[in-house]
Amino acid sequence: MSGCATKQYTAAIVPRVDVVEGPESVVITAELPGVKKDGIELSVNDGILSLIGRKTESVAEGSVRVAERRHGEFRRSFSLGRGIDATRVDAQMDNGILKITLQKSESVKPKKITIN
Amino acid sequence: MTDLKEELAMSLVKWRDTGALSPWSALRDLETHMNRLFKDSSAMTNWPAFDWAPAADLRETADAYHLDVDVPGLKKEEIELSVVDNYVTIKGERKHEKKEEKEGYHLYERHYGSFHRSFEIAGGFDPNKIEARYDNGVLHLTIPKREETKPKQIEVKVN
Numbered sequence: 001m002s003g004c005a006t007k008q009y010t011a012a013i014v015p016r017v018d019v020v021e022g023p024e025s026v027v028i029t030a031e032l033p034g035v036k037k038d039g040i041e042l043s044v045n046d047g048i049l050s051l052i053g054r055k056t057e058s059v060a061e062g063s064v065r066v067a068e069r070r071h072g073e074f075r076r077s078f079s080l081g082r083g084i085d086a087t088r089v090d091a092q093m094d095n096g097i098l099k100i101t102l103q104k105s106e107s108v109k110p111k112k113i114t115i116n
Numbered sequence: 117m118t119d120l121k122e123e124l125a126m127s128l129v130k131w132r133d134t135g136a137l138s139p140w141s142a143l144r145d146l147e148t149h150m151n152r153l154f155k156d157s158s159a160m161t162n163w164p165a166f167d168w169a170p171a172a173d174l175r176e177t178a179d180a181y182h183l184d185v186d187v188p189g190l191k192k193e194e195i196e197l198s199v200v201d202n203y204v205t206i207k208g209e210r211k212h213e214k215k216e217e218k219e220g221y222h223l224y225e226r227h228y229g230s231f232h233r234s235f236e237i238a239g240g241f242d243p244n245k246i247e248a249r250y251d252n253g254v255l256h257l258t259i260p261k262r263e264e265t266k267p268k269q270i271e272v273k274v275n
C-alpha cells in the first residue's frame with residue numbers, strides 16, 4: 001500500500017476512512033451512513049481501488065431546521081501499490097460501515113527463515 | 117438545573133464535515149483537539165466528556181419533527197436516547213474494533229469514543245409517541261408534535 005494517494009472530487013462526498021495494515025492484509029473501513037449495499041460500486045483498475053456510489057435515502061418533506069448530513073454522490077479512490085493481490089478483495093457492509101479487506105501478495109508477506 | 121444548561125450548551129456545538137482533505141480539515145482537527153482538551157479538563161467542570169459529534173438533519177412538518185442522525189458503526193443497542201423538557205438527547209460510544217492495533221495506520225480519519233448531542237424541539241412534543249428506527253448507520257426519529265402546537269385552520273367570519 002504505497003502512500004494511499006487519494007484523488008479528491010469536490011462535488012462528491014468524500015467518506016471518512018481508516019486504512020490499517022496488518023501482516024497479511026490491509027483493511028479499509030469507510031463510513032457510509034444511509035447508503036445501501038447495492039448503492040456502492042467497488043472496482044480495481046490498474047492498481048487503483050475506486051469506491052463510487054450514491055446515497056438514495058428518501059428525504060422527508062418539511063421545513064429544514066438543521067442540515068448537516070451530506071446527500072448525493074460519493075467518491076474515493078486508493079492507490080494500491082505492488083504489494084496487494086487485486087484478485088482477492090473482500091467487502092462487507094454493516095451498520096453504515098463498508099469494510100474492504102485486501103490480501104497482500106505472497107511475495108511481500110512476512111516470512112520466517114529457519115537457520116540451518 | 118445549571119448543570120443541565122451547561123451540558124446542553126456543550127452538546128449543541130455544531131458539527132462540520134467538508135470532506136477529508138478540504139481547507140476545513142484543519143478546523144476539524146482543531147475541534148477534535150478542543151474536544152480532547154475539554155474531555156481532559158471535564159473533572160474540573162460539569163461538562164460531559166465527548167469525543168465527536170454526529171451530523172444530523174432536522175425537518176419540521178405540520179404534524180411532527182423528523183430527526184436523522186449519522187452514527188455509522190454503532191449497533192442499535194449501543195445508542196441511548198433520552199428526553200428532558202424540550203430536548204431530545206442521543207448518546208453513545210463508538211469502540212475500536214481492535215484497540216491494540218495502533219501501528220499500521222495509513223489513514224486515520226474516523227472518530228472513535230463517546231458522543232453526546234442534544235436537540236431542542238422548540239414547539240414541544242409528545243415524548244411517549246417518539247418513533248425510532250435504525251437503518252444502515254442512520255438513526256431516524258419521528259417526534260410528533262403536541263396536539264395544541266399543531267397548526268390549525270381558523271375560519272374568520274367577516275360580517
